[in-house]
Amino acid sequence: MNLVRLVAHLGFCAAVAPAFAMAAPPPPLIPLPAQIGYADGAFHVDTHTPVVVADHNASTRRTADYLVGLTGNERGLHLQVKEHAASPKSIVLLRDPQAAVADPEGYTLDVTPQGIRISARDDAGLFYGTMTLAQLLTPDENHGAVSVPAMHIVDRPRFVWRGLMLDSVRHMQSVAEIETVLDQMARHKLNTFHWHLADDQGWRIEIKRYPELMRIGAWRTPINAGHDGQPLRYGGFYTQDQIRQIVAYAAARYITVVPEIDMPGHAQAAVASYPYLGVTGQRPAVSEDWGVHPYLYNVDDATFAFIDRVFDEVMALFPSRYIHVGGDEAVKDQWKASPTVQAKMHALGLKNEDALQGWFISRLGSYLSAHGRRLIGWDEILEGAVPANATVMSWRGVQGAIDAVKQGHDVVLSPSPDLYLDQLQSARADENAGRMPVSDLANVYAFEPVPKVLDATQAAHVLGAQANLWTEHMPTIAHVEHAIFPRLDALSEVDWSPAGARDWRGFLARLPVQFARYRKQQIGYADSAFAADITVDRMAALTRIASSLTITNQAGSGDLHYTLDGSVPTVTSPLYRTPLTVKLPLTVRVASFSRSGMPLASSRQRVLDRASLLSVSGNDMPNCPGSDFRLRVQPMPDVTSLSPNYSINVFDSCQLYPATPMDGIARIHVDGVQLPRNYQLAHDAKLVVSRPHSTPFGELVVHQDRCDGAVLATLPLPDPARSTRRFALDGALPAAHGSHALCLIYTAPIDGDLYALDRVSLLGEEKTPSVH
């Protein structure tokens, strides 16, 4: 059928172009489109509504099939794809060279009482319009037919690089799990999947020419291998067939996969496979530690021959214009200590090792350029002279991006900690493992990719923003999903929606429906932003009859319904409005709901009695002053459960117990845990605090008020070789009056395991703590 007639026949030409009015709240679309205008009426979509591939194009057909699959699975709304509109009441997908939005990723979407039409100049735009429609067809938790309000959407992305990085080295994901992530990226209109494939802890990409990378480099022996539920070895690699499958799966969703082979640092797995690539001539083990390692590639011709051949296979697998070469965290000690490397540096007339890294990266850039590709690397590549066409990914804050743009480079903003999804999203004691400080949902949402200091010409070098998920503390897809969602929703709006459309409250209002979609899609999203924080005035609760109880959540959004009888709260349970005056003992349970009663966060419980108030989780005990570093880790690196996890500071095991009325307190009980010290700290190793100890394995020393305050108890640690990883310490405390805080310091030798506090309980004369 003639396209113009089809369009006229469906009555779109006259019906669209309503006045732009933002009276109604926007429909639950994430990311928010560039422009939405509303009109009267609605279009009813049911199983009789055809999805018409109006341009008879194979990619449009694939997009239509994708839509039909999504609505069938998630709403039980089984639509049929048709090549022709038998009835005017249709959903029409049309690739049209005359479409209003010129951007290849842009589209228009019209809903009138007569039908729905998406038109775009390009396949990508049509796909994104269809992803918008998929959200319009799932506006609530209901099943089946849906009424879509009449509207006119004109949409295009703000940035061309809308990225997510996944680290498949520290922990791997299956092909199906990666496809789940790609599906979600597509639905959030993200278009760049940066895949971290080679690092100190593993080589994950099959390179046919170098089999030792797969035989040796892909495997590490975990700490405590074969014990405590640990496997004998951890690892694996993606075969070239699997990689082709992932690249094709991504391409069908308009996502480019950008592979990263990290160089010249993060090289330990490569050097373990082929020691000639390294500097020392020694063969290290593939690392089972996290952190910054000393192993670098050398700068010999044989090494560049290896890299070029690896690139040949990488380029054959990945059609991406960009190849990521890493460049981060290459401590230069090995280059400094090697006479061969030094000789080469001097022969090249380079003044120092940073310049040598610049030369190294330029060498990679030339090879990629000669093959029609472009180099992208982390911001350290700026430390040496890099090719003008190199693109810089700014991760150490945004300064790298500013510097790079001023030198004329394109940049992608993926600063730590803001866009690092392995940062915890809340400091709740029940949060999963990850890094501190917290980067919460609001923080990701507020991130502005274009630094203010750039003028308009410079700003054009900002390709977009990317979130990074490093997986040291994310051993399963459940960990990965918890870390990614819903912060990916926030990122999608940062990357796609116009800067002026950013509206935190509006975003929060659209999230309950998105959470409902996640539940249908079986995505393990985090509800941390809405989870209830139940706090009492601890001092009052411990000293007086009544205390004030406050319930909040991180986002300050949603209705908090509570019970005081231990039952699960529902929307009919009392709604929290102002602080409650309560008497202990008491069990408080709180669940969060949207205004319309959709679940926002599952119920959280707090048992409030004297024993539980005196028993504090290590995850709720701050670091001692002077050392902010903090991680939330699992008992062992590859443990697959989400909890328990423990807070550690690898530089100083010292935490504070809150101020507490000490009258009547006679004892301290500590549930402690011994954790592997599997961190490579490079030059920061000298910052690790070593404390004198008086018994062979060190002690837990309890100080009053301050870390240099009076010693109240010294509790010797068990022999790590003979004890289980979890242990209990008990000690008497001298009688004290009034309110005092405690400082708890582990003095264990720093060449041995790390120690953490699971829970610290103060007790009266009774013997055992009551732990909740």
Ligand code: ACM
């Ligand atoms: C990085 O986080 N090392 C890029």
